[in-house]
Amino acid sequence: MTEKRQTPKLDELTKGPWPSFVTEMKKVQDNPMVNDLLGQLERSYNEKIGHWKHGGIVGVMGYGGGVIGRYNDLPDDFPECNEFHTIRVNQPAGWFYDSKTIRKICDIWEKRGSGLTNFHGSTGDMVLLGTRTKELEPLFSDLTSIDFDLGGSGSDVRTPSCCNGKARCEWACYDTMKICHEVTMHFQDELHRPAFPYKWKFKFSGCANDCVASIARSDCAVIGTWKDEIKIDQKALQEHYVNGGGVDIARDVVNRCPSRCMSWDGTKLEIANEDCVKCMHCINVLHKALRPGDERGAAILIGGKAPIIGGALLAFTLIPFIDIENSLEDIYEVVEEIWDLWGEYGKNRERIGEFIQRIGLGNFLEQVGLEPAPEMISHPRTNPYIFFELDGEE
Amino acid sequence: MPDFMVGDKAYEVDEDGFLQQPDLWNKEVAEAMAKTEGVEELTEDHWKVVNFLRDYYVEYQVAPMIRKLCKSTGFKLNKIYELFPSGPAKGACKIAGLPKPTGCV
Numbered sequence: 001m002t003e004k005r006q007t008p009k010l011d012e013l014t015k016g017p018w019p020s021f022v023t024e025m026k027k028v029q030d031n032p033m034v035n036d037l038l039g040q041l042e043r044s045y046n047e048k049i050g051h052w053k054h055g056g057i058v059g060v061m062g063y064g065g066g067v068i069g070r071y072n073d074l075p076d077d078f079p080e081c082n083e084f085h086t087i088r089v090n091q092p093a094g095w096f097y098d099s100k101t102i103r104k105i106c107d108i109w110e111k112r113g114s115g116l117t118n119f120h121g122s123t124g125d126m127v128l129l130g131t132r133t134k135e136l137e138p139l140f141s142d143l144t145s146i147d148f149d150l151g152g153s154g155s156d157v158r159t160p161s162c163c164n165g166k167a168r169c170e171w172a173c174y175d176t177m178k179i180c181h182e183v184t185m186h187f188q189d190e191l192h193r194p195a196f197p198y199k200w201k202f203k204f205s206g207c208a209n210d211c212v213a214s215i216a217r218s219d220c221a222v223i224g225t226w227k228d229e230i231k232i233d234q235k236a237l238q239e240h241y242v243n244g245g246g247v248d249i250a251r252d253v254v255n256r257c258p259s260r261c262m263s264w265d266g267t268k269l270e271i272a273n274e275d276c277v278k279c280m281h282c283i284n285v286l287h288k289a290l291r292p293g294d295e296r297g298a299a300i301l302i303g304g305k306a307p308i309i310g311g312a313l314l315a316f317t318l319i320p321f322i323d324i325e326n327s328l329e330d331i332y333e334v335v336e337e338i339w340d341l342w343g344e345y346g347k348n349r350e351r352i353g354e355f356i357q358r359i360g361l362g363n364f365l366e367q368v369g370l371e372p373a374p375e376m377i378s379h380p381r382t383n384p385y386i387f388f389e390l391d392g393e394e
Numbered sequence: 395m396p397d398f399m400v401g402d403k404a405y406e407v408d409e410d411g412f413l414q415q416p417d418l419w420n421k422e423v424a425e426a427m428a429k430t431e432g433v434e435e436l437t438e439d440h441w442k443v444v445n446f447l448r449d450y451y452v453e454y455q456v457a458p459m460i461r462k463l464c465k466s467t468g469f470k471l472n473k474i475y476e477l478f479p480s481g482p483a484k485g486a487c488k489i490a491g492l493p494k495p496t497g498c499v
Contacts, residue, residue: 054496056494057495058484189472194460197459348459
């Protein structure tokens with residue numbers, strides 16, 4: 001093997017108590033691709049300039065997404081990482097694997113690529129970092145032979161992801177893993193064949209704690225909620241929090257309720273459920289005494305995005321409550337309606353949230369055939385915004 | 395930059411095989427490039443797509459959005475992938491001699 005590249009600047013990043021990507025990469029510096037990759041990065045640190053070229057179009061037959069082409073602009077100096085394409089692999093719902101499966105993936109990746117991985121990317125996929133164009137088809141075939149598939153990239157449905165819901169969490173108001181899997185399977189064409197103005201992300205959270213941050217990071221967030229009343233076990237409340245101590249119910253729960261719907265007289269907790277916004281705060285704090293109601297489902301929110309182009313947007317409510325496990329067909333219908341409109345009138349690289357801002361929520365709802373509802377305003381109860389149409393005036 | 399050979403003529407292409415000088419494109423280049431993208435023979439349907447892309451590019455100096463391509467040719471996206479297995483961007487645009495489309499990964 002060629003000489004190990006010296007990387008004094010990168011080595012600074014191995015000092016200190018925190019995890020370091022340099023430490024991890026150095027463990028496999030015997031691999032020539034990794035050796036050149038470290039050398040290239042050190043060079044970038046010295047020159048204060050990135051040496052990855054913008055974009056690249058590579059892929060596997062039949063798919064338009066899943067592989068992100070990467071080339072460096074120093075092929076003579078760092079030939080081993082001149083082609084260094086990224087592969088996105090659709091993760092299992094909730095990120096459940098057994099170690100045997102991960103070993104199989106790593107074996108394939110060591111054979112076909114650099115061996116470097118990122119578990120997981122921010123969309124949720126397993127990310128396999130660095131391979132050559134000639135390895136793409138064999139790699140794809142190896143992955144499918146162990147029942148894995150590529151994820152989304154480009155202007156398509158990005159790999160849907162979900163919290164691990166009912167598998168681990170008692171608050172999940174619907175089976176996030178099942179719904180995530182079903183939606184992924186239903187939209188396979190849209191996932192593998194980019195045809196939108198820009199990316200579209202689905203994320204599924206079982207409750208308003210929103211462990212996958214769906215409201216901030218997905219165009220379509222499906223967040224578990226309930227319709228009836230929060231269940232209170234007054235006896236458990238006394239036992240664990242009043243006598244058991246540790247929680248100042250008035251200060252930590254009642255006064256922190258965003259809609260001020262709770263009262264506490266020192267012995268009895270009461271909730272005005274009609275004012276509850278299902279934020280989960282009281283349930284999180286008094287988890288042994290409070291539970292979500294029985295009539296559970298999900299709210300569908302739309303328009304969230306991180307600030308890559310334009311600013312960050314939080315998703316807002318489109319459908320306040322739906323029995324999602326029994327109504328997936330209805331969701332598909334609404335989503336496809338939205339895609340048609342956005343596909344027709346959306347600008348290139350315009351996310352759905354930006355599109356709705358541009359055309360106006362009123363026009364958007366009219367076009368996709370949804371009735372306006374009070375929950376759709378971005379700050380319910382504090383916003384005087386109302387809908388009216390001149391034509392409809394008597 | 396590598397060269398793409400058609401007969402004894404060399405065309406400069408980028409690392410993904412896209413023509414560096416789109417003006418040099420001709421039918422022979424298209425036919426030769428098709429073979430590198432899993433298309434053995436360019437049929438009438440292939441040409442419908444290629445010609446549309448070419449005309450659009452010549453007029454607007456940019457590749458059309460995929461929805462526009464589907465609407466104008468009357469082919470559904472799945473049909474485009476049947477014709478060009480490596481897809482409209484990597485396959486069809488390359489064969490039509492367009493510069494590499496840019497986009498978000």
